[in-house]
Amino acid sequence: MFHYKQIALAISLALAATACSDATTNNSTPAPNAATETQVTVASESAKANQLFEDIFMENVMRSPMYQSFLGIKDDQDKWDDISEQSAAAELELQQQQLARVMAIDHTKLDEQTHVSWLLMKQQLEQQIADYEWRHYNYPVNQMFGMHSNVASLLINQHRITDVADAEAYIARLNGLPELFGQLAENLKLRAEKGIMAPKFVYPYVLSDSQNIITGAPFDDGEDSTLWADFSGKVAKLDIDDSQREALMTAAQQALLTSVQPAYEGLIASVTDIAAQADDKDGAWKFPDGERFYNIALQRTTTTDLTADEIHQIGLNEVARIHDEMRVIMEKVGFTGTLQEFFVHMRNNQQFIYPDTAEGRQRYLDEATAMIDTMKSRLDELFLTKPKADLVVKAVEPFREKSAGKAFYQQPSMDGSRPGVYYANLYDMASMPSYQMEALAYHEGIPGHHMQRAISQELQGIPTFRKFGRYTAYTEGWGLYSELVPKEIGFYQDPYSDFGRLAMELWRAVRLVVDTGIHAKQWTREQGIEFYVTNTPNAEADAVKMVERHIVMPSQATAYKIGMIKIVELREKAKAELGDAFDIREFHDVVLSSGPVPLNVLEQFIEQYINAKRPS
Numbered sequence: 001m002f003h004y005k006q007i008a009l010a011i012s013l014a015l016a017a018t019a020c021s022d023a024t025t026n027n028s029t030p031a032p033n034a035a036t037e038t039q040v041t042v043a044s045e046s047a048k049a050n051q052l053f054e055d056i057f058m059e060n061v062m063r064s065p066m067y068q069s070f071l072g073i074k075d076d077q078d079k080w081d082d083i084s085e086q087s088a089a090a091e092l093e094l095q096q097q098q099l100a101r102v103m104a105i106d107h108t109k110l111d112e113q114t115h116v117s118w119l120l121m122k123q124q125l126e127q128q129i130a131d132y133e134w135r136h137y138n139y140p141v142n143q144m145f146g147m148h149s150n151v152a153s154l155l156i157n158q159h160r161i162t163d164v165a166d167a168e169a170y171i172a173r174l175n176g177l178p179e180l181f182g183q184l185a186e187n188l189k190l191r192a193e194k195g196i197m198a199p200k201f202v203y204p205y206v207l208s209d210s211q212n213i214i215t216g217a218p219f220d221d222g223e224d225s226t227l228w229a230d231f232s233g234k235v236a237k238l239d240i241d242d243s244q245r246e247a248l249m250t251a252a253q254q255a256l257l258t259s260v261q262p263a264y265e266g267l268i269a270s271v272t273d274i275a276a277q278a279d280d281k282d283g284a285w286k287f288p289d290g291e292r293f294y295n296i297a298l299q300r301t302t303t304t305d306l307t308a309d310e311i312h313q314i315g316l317n318e319v320a321r322i323h324d325e326m327r328v329i330m331e332k333v334g335f336t337g338t339l340q341e342f343f344v345h346m347r348n349n350q351q352f353i354y355p356d357t358a359e360g361r362q363r364y365l366d367e368a369t370a371m372i373d374t375m376k377s378r379l380d381e382l383f384l385t386k387p388k389a390d391l392v393v394k395a396v397e398p399f400r401e402k403s404a405g406k407a408f409y410q411q412p413s414m415d416g417s418r419p420g421v422y423y424a425n426l427y428d429m430a431s432m433p434s435y436q437m438e439a440l441a442y443h444e445g446i447p448g449h450h451m452q453r454a455i456s457q458e459l460q461g462i463p464t465f466r467k468f469g470r471y472t473a474y475t476e477g478w479g480l481y482s483e484l485v486p487k488e489i490g491f492y493q494d495p496y497s498d499f500g501r502l503a504m505e506l507w508r509a510v511r512l513v514v515d516t517g518i519h520a521k522q523w524t525r526e527q528g529i530e531f532y533v534t535n536t537p538n539a540e541a542d543a544v545k546m547v548e549r550h551i552v553m554p555s556q557a558t559a560y561k562i563g564m565i566k567i568v569e570l571r572e573k574a575k576a577e578l579g580d581a582f583d584i585r586e587f588h589d590v591v592l593s594s595g596p597v598p599l600n601v602l603e604q605f606i607e608q609y610i611n612a613k614r615p616s
Contacts, residue, residue, distance in 0.1 A: 046114040049105050053121055053463035056098050063091065066150070069158040071468075072413030077159060078172035080151070080180040083140075083187060092132045099125040116594070116601065117463050123598075124465075127300065136191050137284075137293050139198040140184060141271065142552040143205035147184050148267060149400050151177065152213050152226060156397065157410065160418070161234035167248045170231060174255035177263035185270040192274055198552060199282050201525070203275035205402070207268055212399050214264045218253050226399040228256060282528075284519040284554040294519045297555035302473045302562045303598035308520035311558055315512025318561060319535055322506040329499045343537040346499070352433040361395060361426045364437070368424060369393045371438055372445045381489055382447060384589045387454030390419040391445055401427035405549065406542065407440050409449035414457060420450045431539050435500035438492060439483040443504070448482035449475070456595045469596035472556060477563015477599070478591070480508055484568070503537050507546075508564070510535055511557040515550045525551065566599045567591065570606040577610050586613070 061067055065076035081087075102125060107118045141148050151173075161167050191197060216225035224232065231252045235245055284294045298308060306314075323339055330342045337345075346352070354360035372391065379386055389412035396404045410421040422445040426432060432440075442448055452475060456467045483501055492498040514531055517523035525547055532543035550557055575582045590609045591602065 041109055042111050045106065045109040046111045049110055049114050049118060050463050052101060052105070053117055053465055056101075056121065057463065057465040057468075059094065059098070063094075066154055069154055070413075072158075072415050072418065074166070074169075077166070078169035078176075080173060080176050083147070083180070083183045085186075085190070088132070088135055092129065095125050095128050099129065113462065113594075116597075117466060120466060120469070120597065120601070121463075131296075131300075134293055134296070136187075136194055136196055137287060139196075139202065139552050140187050140191070141206045141267075142198055142202050143209075144405065144549055144552055146206065147180065148206060148210045148213075148264075151180070152399060153397075155227060156230045157421075158418075161231075161238065163238065164240060164244060164248070167231075167235055167238070167252075170234075171248070171251050171255050174227070174252065175259045177260050178266070181263040181267045185267060188270055188274050192277055194288060196287055197274060197278045199280055199525070200275065200278045201280075201548065202552060203271055203278065206271050207275075208402065209400060210264050210268050210271070214261050218256055219261055225256070226397070227260065228253070280525075282518055282525045282551045283522055285522055291520070294554055298558060301555040301559045303471055303600065304473070304562065306562065308516045311512050311562070312516040312521070314565070315509050315516070315561070318509035318565075319506065319513065322502055322509060323535075326499060326502050326506070329495050329502070332495050333499075340534065346433075346435070346503075346537040347539055352435045352496070354429050354432075354434060356429045360429055364424065364426060364429075364432060364434075365393050365395060367434075368422070368437055368441045368445075371441045372422070375442065375446045375486065375491075378489060379447065382485065382585060382588060383451065383592075384585045385455055385593055387420075387451060388458055389416045389450075389454045391422060391450045391454075392419050393422045393424065393441075393445070396423050396425040396427070401425055406431065406545070407444050409444045409453070411449075411453040411457065416458075420445075420454050422450070428539075428541055431542050431545075433500070433539075435494075435496040436504060437500070438486075438497045439501040439504040442486050442491075443479045443483050447485060448479045451482070452478045452592055452596075455592050459593065459595055462595055466595035466597075471596045471598055472559035473563035473566070473599050474596045474602060475563075476560040477565075477567050480505065480560045480564040481567045484564075499537075505561075505564075506536055507532075507538060507542075508557075508560040511546070511550070512561055514547060515555065515557050518547070518550050519554045563599065566602070570603060574606060574610050578613055578615075581613055581615050 061071065061073065062075070064081050065079040066081045068074070068076055099122070102118065102122050105118060107115055110118055140146055155170060155173065159166070159170055159173070161170060213226060216222040217228055219225055223229075232249065235248050235252075238245065284290045284297070287293055295308065298311065299305065302311070326342070327339055330339065335342050335345065354364050369392075372393065395401075404423075404425050404427075406425050408423050410423065412418055412420045422441065424432065424440070424444075444450075456469075459467055483504055486492065487498065487501060492501055510532055514523070514528040517531070518525075518528055528547035528550060529540070529543045532538065532546060533540055536543070546557075571584075571587055574587055586609070587606075590605050594605060597605070
C-alpha cells in the first residue's frame with residue numbers, strides 16, 4: 001500500500017542522485033563512493049538542522065511558563081509569562097539570533113523533509129521579527145480571550161495537582177497575579193496612547209468575566225468561587241495527611257484574598273478607565289496605518305496573497321452557491337416559501353432547541369459524544385494514521401461561558417495524559433440547535449481538530465515546532481473540510497442535519513464577507529449583524545457574538561473557508577489526475593502527516609503525492 005513516507009524517500013533519493021550527478025559533470029571522474037558520501041552528508045547536515053530546530057523550539061517554550069503548562073511541562077509551573085515591553089524587546093533580540101543560526105545552515109545539503117522544516121522555521125522567524133512593528137495592534141483583554149480569563153482557565157484545565165509541589169506551585173501562581181496584571185494594565189495603557197482600544201461594547205464582557213473570578217467564597221459569603229472550588233477539589237484527591245492538606249488550603253485562601261482579589265480589582269479599575277476613552281469604531285481601519293496592518297493580517301491568516309476585495313468576493317460567491325444547495329433541502333422537507341422564510345422557521349423551531357436545563361445540557365453532551373463515538377468506528381475508511389490520545393466532550397465552564405465562543409477544541413498534553421477536549425458552549429441553548437450538532441461535533445472532534453492536532457503532536461521524524469505549528473488556514477480549513485467528509489460516507493441522513501452542515505459552511509462563507517466588510521470597507525457592527533441575520537438561519541445572538549469576534553480578531557475568521565476551499569481543490573485535482581489509483585486515506589495521510597503547514601506548502605506536498613503515485 002502506498003504511504004506518504006514513500007514521497008519523502010523518493011525525494012531524498014532524488015536529491016542524492018541530483019547531488020551525485022552534479023558532482024560528475026565537467027568530465028570529472030566520480031569517486032567510487034560519491035553517492036554514499038553525498039547521502040551521509042545529507043543525513044549529517046539534516047540531523048544538525050533538526051537539532052537546531054529542537055533547540056529553538058525549547059528556547060521559546062522555556063520563555064513561557066504558561067505554554068509549558070499547556071504542553072504538560074512542569075519546570076516553571078509556579079510562574080506566569082513575562083508580558084512586559086522589556087520581555088518583548090528581549091524576545092525580538094532572541095528571534096534575530098535564532099534567524100542568524102538558521103541562515104547559517106547550508107540548506108542545499110538537507111533532505112527534503114528537513115528542507116521544508118528549514119523553510120518553515122525561516123519564514124516563521126522572519127514574520128515574527130517583522131510583526132514586532134504590530135505588537136500593540138491587538139486587544140489584550142476582550143470577550144473572546146485575554147489574560148483576565150486565561151489565568152483561571154489555565155489553572156483549572158492545565159495546572160494538574162498530583163502532589164504537594166504541584167499545589168504549592170498553584171499557590172505561587174495565585175500570589176504572582178498582581179505582578180502579571182500590573183504588566184497587563186501597562187500594556188492597555190500603551191495601546192490607548194496609540195489609539196488602539198477595543199470598541200465600547202467589549203468592556204462589559206471583560207469586567208463581568210473578571211468580577212466572576214472574585215465572586216463567591218472566600219471573597220464573599222456565596223458558594224465557592226471558581227478558583228477556590230478548583231484548588232479544593234484537586235487537593236482533596238491528594239494522598240497526604242490532614243495537617244499538610246490544611247496548610248495548603250490556608251495558604252491558598254490567603255493567596256486568593258491578598259493577591260488574587262487585589263489583582264482583579266486593580267485590573268477592573270484599569271479596564272474601567274480605558275472603557276471611558278473608547279469609541280464605537282469597529283474596524284482595524286481606525287488604527288494608525290490600519291489598512292497595511294489588515295492586509296498583512298490577511299496574509300498571515302490565510303497564508304495566501306489574496307486581497308481583502310478578493311476574499312470579500314469569494315465570500316459572496318460561496319454564499320450564493322450554498323443558498324442554492326439549501327433550497328434543494330428546503331424542497332425535500334416540503335417547506336413552501338422563500339429561503340429567508342425557511343431561515344426564520346429553522347431559527348424559531350423549538351423542536352431543534354433542547355431545554356435550558358441541566359437535563360437539556362446533559363442530553364446535548366451525551367448525543368454529541370455518541371456521534372463522535374460512531375464516527376470513531378468508521379475511521380478506517382478515511383485514515384491510515386489515527387491518534388493515540390483520547391477525546392472527551394465537555395461543556396464550557398460557567399465562569400467563561402457567557403463570553404466564550406460557540407465551540408472549540410483543546411488539544412491533549414504532549415505525553416497524552418490529558419485527553420483532547422471538545423468544548424460545547426451551552427450557556428444559551430437556543431444558539432446550539434440540534435440540527436447543527438452533527439457538523440459541530442465532526443469539526444471540533446473527529447474527524448476534525450482532534451484528528452489533525454493529536455496526530456500532529458504524535459508524529460515522528462519532524463521537529464517539534466512543526467507539530468505545534470499555528471497556520472490557521474490549514475487547521476481551520478481542515479476543521480471545516482471535516483464537516484463535509486462524513487456526508488461522503490453516508491452521514492447526515494436526516495435532511496435537517498444536512499441543512500445544519502450547510503448552515504455551518506454558510507456561516508464560514510459569510511465570515512469572509514463580514515470580516516473584510518468591517519476591517520476594509522468600514523462596515524459597522526450593526527451592518528455585520530444584519531448581513532448574518534439576513535443570510536443565515538442562525539440565531540441573532542450567534543450573529544452578535546460572531547461580529548464581535550470579527551471586530552476583536554481582525555482576519556482570523558477568514559481562515560476557515562479559504563483553507564477548506566484549498567483542501568477540496570487539491571483533493572479534486574488528485575482524484576482527476578490519479579483516477580482509480582486515488583485513495584482518500586492516502587490523501588488524508590499526506591495532508592495530516594507533516595504537521596500544520598501554509599497552504600502553498602500543502603499544495604507542494606499534494607503535487608509530490610500525485611507525481612509519486614501517478615500510474616506509469
